[in-house]
Amino acid sequence: MADKKKQLTLPSWADQSTKNPSKNRYQVLGQIPPKLEYKSALAYIPSPSQCIATDPFCSNQSIQPGQSSQPKYPIKSSTPTEYLLKPITTKLFSIEPVHSHIHQPTELVNSFFPPGWHFVPAHPDKFLSFYRDILQLHKSILIKPIKDKINPNKVIYHSLYIHNIVSLDQWSHPSVHKKLPDHPVEYNYYDYIDAWFKILLHENEVFTHSWFIQFDHKFNSVIPSWFNRWWHQNGAIPDILPAELMDQVTYFSTINKVTNHTSQFPALLLFVSKYKVPWILKWRYNIEDRTIIRQYLVKWWGSYNHQKIIDQVMLEFPVKVPTPVKIPTPVKQVQPVKQEDPLVQSDSPTVSNIRLNSPAQRSSRPSKSKIKCSQLLMLAQQLIAQASQEEDDNSSEGSTTDKNPYGAAFQDAQNPFG
Numbered sequence: 001m002a003d004k005k006k007q008l009t010l011p012s013w014a015d016q017s018t019k020n021p022s023k024n025r026y027q028v029l030g031q032i033p034p035k036l037e038y039k040s041a042l043a044y045i046p047s048p049s050q051c052i053a054t055d056p057f058c059s060n061q062s063i064q065p066g067q068s069s070q071p072k073y074p075i076k077s078s079t080p081t082e083y084l085l086k087p088i089t090t091k092l093f094s095i096e097p098v099h100s101h102i103h104q105p106t107e108l109v110n111s112f113f114p115p116g117w118h119f120v121p122a123h124p125d126k127f128l129s130f131y132r133d134i135l136q137l138h139k140s141i142l143i144k145p146i147k148d149k150i151n152p153n154k155v156i157y158h159s160l161y162i163h164n165i166v167s168l169d170q171w172s173h174p175s176v177h178k179k180l181p182d183h184p185v186e187y188n189y190y191d192y193i194d195a196w197f198k199i200l201l202h203e204n205e206v207f208t209h210s211w212f213i214q215f216d217h218k219f220n221s222v223i224p225s226w227f228n229r230w231w232h233q234n235g236a237i238p239d240i241l242p243a244e245l246m247d248q249v250t251y252f253s254t255i256n257k258v259t260n261h262t263s264q265f266p267a268l269l270l271f272v273s274k275y276k277v278p279w280i281l282k283w284r285y286n287i288e289d290r291t292i293i294r295q296y297l298v299k300w301w302g303s304y305n306h307q308k309i310i311d312q313v314m315l316e317f318p319v320k321v322p323t324p325v326k327i328p329t330p331v332k333q334v335q336p337v338k339q340e341d342p343l344v345q346s347d348s349p350t351v352s353n354i355r356l357n358s359p360a361q362r363s364s365r366p367s368k369s370k371i372k373c374s375q376l377l378m379l380a381q382q383l384i385a386q387a388s389q390e391e392d393d394n395s396s397e398g399s400t401t402d403k404n405p406y407g408a409a410f411q412d413a414q415n416p417f418g
Contacts, residue, residue: 083282083297084239088232090294095287105285106207108292118201122194125185128202131195133180134187138166141199146212157280158202159212162273164221166192196230200281207284212301214278223265223273231269233296236279238268240300245277248313255317275309 093112095102102108114121121127135141142161148154166189168174174189203209213234238246253267262270271277280299285292 081240081300081302083280083299084237086233086237086296086298088296089286089288090233092285092292092294095290095292103287105287105292108287109285112292118203119198123185125183126191128198130180130183130185130187131191131198133183134192134195135199137180138164138192140164140166140196142216143199157210157212159214160199161214161216162219163216164219165224165227167222167224193226196227197233200234200283203283210280210282212278212280215273215276217276219273219276223262223269225261225264228265228269231266234281235269236272236277236298240279240298241277242300242306244310245306248310251319252313252317275312277306277309278304 092109095108099108099111102111109118113119117128132143136143140163142163144159144161145155146157146159148156168189171189171192177186177188180187200211238249241249249268249271252271256267256270258270272279278301280301281296283294283296286295287293
């Protein structure tokens with residue numbers, strides 16, 4: 001009988017939940033670790049055997065000696081940024097009368113979710129690490145803990161790098177199950193899709209955790225249609241981008257060639273995945289219409305040097321500026337002008353029929369040709385001077401209303417890089 005009453009030990013929550021029916025099958029934290037110094041599940045750096053019990057992302061994510069845990073990106077001047085609330089929310093559950101005395105959202109969720117969870121488990125063995133291992137098995141993501149520079153034992157947030165997204169044609173039928181190493185249950189394509197949403201539901205005890213998200217520089221997967229839903233929930237929004245970078249997104253949306261498949265995605269998603277633009281995500285609980293909801297917030301990383309992205313866009317899609325064309329000034333008709341010069345008779349020819357040194361003139365008055373030519377030359381000079389004065393007067397009046405040398409067509413042209 002003594003053998004049958006051996007004390008059962010609780011394994012780590014990432015492996016399996018307890019098989020003791022008297023225990024909570026949804027307990028995921030296993031043995032309670034020592035008291036945390038920073039009141040954060042990510043602040044305490046446990047031993048390898050306790051690692052998953054406190055941070056499900058520290059397993060197989062250790063930083064090698066000499067390797068920096070900070071993102072390797074060029075640093076610009078640090079710009080303070082704020083989180084912006086996304087318009088999308090997730091309704092979780094209604095508040096029942098038995099919980100009417102609870103007013104804090106974080107306290108309410110403890111009345112619905114199993115301890116240590118932030119979602120309703122589809123299976124007792126489908127922990128957060130279950131979904132993590134699915135994505136890592138397919139090399140879809142890489143997660144790294146980012147630690148405090150002053151105190152390396154404190155994890156500030158996690159970085160998530162998107163390497164590839166498995167499409168349905170790579171899986172065959174979505175209900176086909178596959179084995180997941182070190183887990184008692186198999187998974188299918190539905191679980192793979194679900195993993196993209198569940199993986200971001202990690203949170204610390206004080207709800208200060210955030211995600212630094214970026215597409216990896218080698219990412220070139222065909223984005224599946226269901227990823228649209230993931231992006232609308234967890235992706236960046238135009239309002240967090242610097243104005244000059246958002247100008248490039250607008251320009252990119254007008255010149256980038258899309259297919260029938262990619263036309264369904266927002267231009268910002270195509271831009272971010274192509275040029276690897278990072279963003280920061282966090283979520284929180286709130287109450288709306290007696291319902292617990294999850295809200296999503298995003299912000300820009302103020303230290304990121306986005307000028308390199310602008311240069312890359314301009315290099316790949318140079319703006320074609322048309323060569324300015326000068327519009328010639330129309331030639332005005334010179335009207336006949338009466339002359340009162342005593343040397344010119346009333347029947348003197350006008351400018352329209354003057355032909356200097358013509359053969360007819362030379363043959364009709366050969367003795368007075370030189371005198372006549374001199375008179376006609378003086379008349380022509382007077383007429384030309386008078387016509388030039390009228391043109392200058394008209395030109396000076398027009399210059400007060402139109403100073404654009406390229407015409408009205410270019411007056412309101414917008415500069416996409418303005």
